[in-house]
Amino acid sequence: MGAIEEMINLAKFMLASLSPGTSFHPNLTNNGAQLPQIRACLQSAMEDDQLCDQTFSVWAALLTVVNEVDIESLVDQTFAIIAQNWGSFSEETQLKAHDTVGSLIKTHSSFAPGKKSTSYQSLASIPLMSKYDGEISRFRLKVELGNHFDTFSLRCADENAAVVAQALKELIPFLETNQRFLHDSAISQKPTRVLSQLTRSILDACVRFYRRPPSHHPTVCSVFGTYWLSRSS
Numbered sequence: 153m154g155a156i157e158e159m160i161n162l163a164k165f166m167l168a169s170l171s172p173g174t175s176f177h178p179n180l181t182n183n184g185a186q187l188p189q190i191r192a193c194l195q196s197a198m199e200d201d202q203l204c205d206q207t208f209s210v211w212a213a214l215l216t217v218v219n220e221v222d223i224e225s226l227v228d229q230t231f232a233i234i235a236q237n238w239g240s241f242s243e244e245t246q247l248k249a250h251d252t253v254g255s256l257i258k259t260h261s262s263f264a265p266g267k268k269s270t271s272y273q274s275l276a277s278i279p280l281m282s283k284y285d286g287e288i289s290r291f292r293l294k295v296e297l298g299n300h301f302d303t304f305s306l307r308c309a310d311e312n313a314a315v316v317a318q319a320l321k322e323l324i325p326f327l328e329t330n331q332r333f334l335h336d337s338a339i340s341q342k343p344t345r346v347l348s349q350l351t352r353s354i355l356d357a358c359v360r361f362y363r364r365p366p367s368h369h370p371t372v373c374s375v376f377g378t379y380w381l382s383r384s385s
Contacts, residue, residue, distance in 0.1 A: 153197055153210060156190060160213045187222055188311070190214065191229060195314055204237055205245045212252045227256055228307065231273040232318040238278050246280060253284050273307070273318050297333060300326070301346035308353035316357050 194214075197207040211233065215226060234249045241249060253275070275281035275288070292300070304326070307319035327334065337344040 153193075153203065153206060156193065157210045157213070160210065160217055187218070187225065191226070191312065195229070195233070195312065198233060198237055198314075201240050204240045205242050208233065208237070208241065208245050208249065212248055215252065215256070223260065227260060228273060228310070229312050229315050230256065231275065232312070232314040234281075235273060235275060235277060235318055236314060250280055250284075253281060257284055257287060273315075274322050297330065298346045301350050305346070305350045305353040308350070308357050311360070313361055316361065320354075320357075 194207055194211050197203045198211075200207075211230065215223060215230065218226065230252065234253065238246065238249070275285040278285075304319055304323050308316055308323075310316055310319070334347070337347055
């Protein structure tokens, strides 16, 4: 943890030393090659309640030094980490998490006007995040239902367990809200592509995380089991 923090501080120093207008960006993660290892290390440390606050501080610092391409892979995991560890955060870390989300929404290109991104996870369970969750929800309203299913497929296909677990948690009420869509698809003559793809992503996730399956897998699999049984009847 200390080594990662020192590396990030060094990158910050290099950024601060650049003259105005310089386009060079210190390559913290060797073209992104080491970023998955850093993500995994911090995610693992986040599971220790005694390291939770320090780890998120390092994570938030990491977001400030990676480039626009690399940060794309970090945004969804950031939201998942906050949602899943909020209760373990100190008040100071909760405020840092609030500011981090606000900074991402303000600066990340996916939230730019005209974009229709649905990939970011819900923060509705956190009252302090209600303003930002409302902004994210407004982005989702602009997107067709099929695209929401595609988004859940992508999130369930993520290699990070935290991202998948949070996606499955949100998928349950989403499927309940869209029971009519499931019913219409079940009785149609042709299988719906988005449901087939989502089912495949969930089953693949079962294989990837078979040693430690996300807690919402059984409920989601039950819903989809009912859907496919309806199609075969």
